[in-house]
Amino acid sequence: MELLTDTQLDELLAQWRAPIVPESIEHGIFSRAQNGSWLTLLFRRTIRVPVPVGIAAFALWIAVIAISFSRHSIAPLRNEVTLADFQPVKEVTVKVIRSGI
Amino acid sequence: MIEHDLKKAFDQHKNAVYRFAWRLTHSPAVAEDITQDVFLTLLRAPKTERTPQMLRGYLLGIARNLALRYWREEHRWASLEGDASNSGEDLLITEPLSADSLDASHAVSTAISVLPPLQREVLILSAYEGLSLKEITAITNTTVTTVKARLFRARENMKRMLGPLRVTIRSAQ
16 A cells, blocks of 8 residues: 655645635624623623732621621620629738849 | 624634634534634633734634534544544554545545544644644643644554545546
C-alpha cells in the first residue's frame, strides 16, 4: 500500500472546502439575543464583584447574623433580687507593699 | 457583551466557527446550531478584553466543547472507537478508503469523518484553521506533546486512507 507524502496529503486536504455561512445563523443569533426575557436574564445574568468588596460584604453579613443571634440569646432578667450570696469577707489579710524609693 | 460587540465578533469570526463546526460534525444543521450557541455564549459571558486572535481561539474552544457534547449525546464516541472510555488517541487506521470515487473532496471528507474525534479536531484546527500547536493546546486543553502526537496519528491515518485515491488520480492523469 502506497502512503502519501506530507505534501500530497496537504494538497488533498485543500480540496475539501467548507460551505459559506448560511444567513439564517445571523438572524437566529440576534433574534434569540433580543428575545431573552427579563426573567431569563435575571436568572442567567452574572455580576462581577471585586474580591475585597465581596469579602467585606460577606463579613458584614456574618456580623449581622451574629448580632441578631446575640440579641436573642440575652438571658431574661429575674423578677426577684436576692442578697443571699452577698457575704462579708471572712478573713482580711493586710499586705504592705513598700515603694522602692 | 453588548449587541454591537457581538455583531463585530460575529462578522469577524463567523466563518471560522461555522467551518470548524461543520468539519467536526459533518452536519450543516448541527454546525448552524453550534455557531448560534457559540455567539450566544459569548453574549452572556463577562466582558473581557481579547485580541481578535485570542477571541477566535476562545470561540473555537466553545465550538469544540459544544461539538463534544453533541457527540456524547449522539453516542458517536462508541461508534467511532467501540469503547466509550477510549478517546481514540492511539487508534491507527490501517484500512484504506475505497478508491471508487475520483472526487477528492468527498474522499477527504469521508476520511476525516472516520478519524477519532480527538485526532479529527487537531487535524482540522491545524490544516484548515492554520492554528499553531500552542493555540491548539489552549483550545483542546491538553499539552503540546499530546497535540503533536494526535496530529501525527491523524496525518498517518489520513495518508493510509487516502493513499489509493492518490494512485487512482495519478493513473487517471
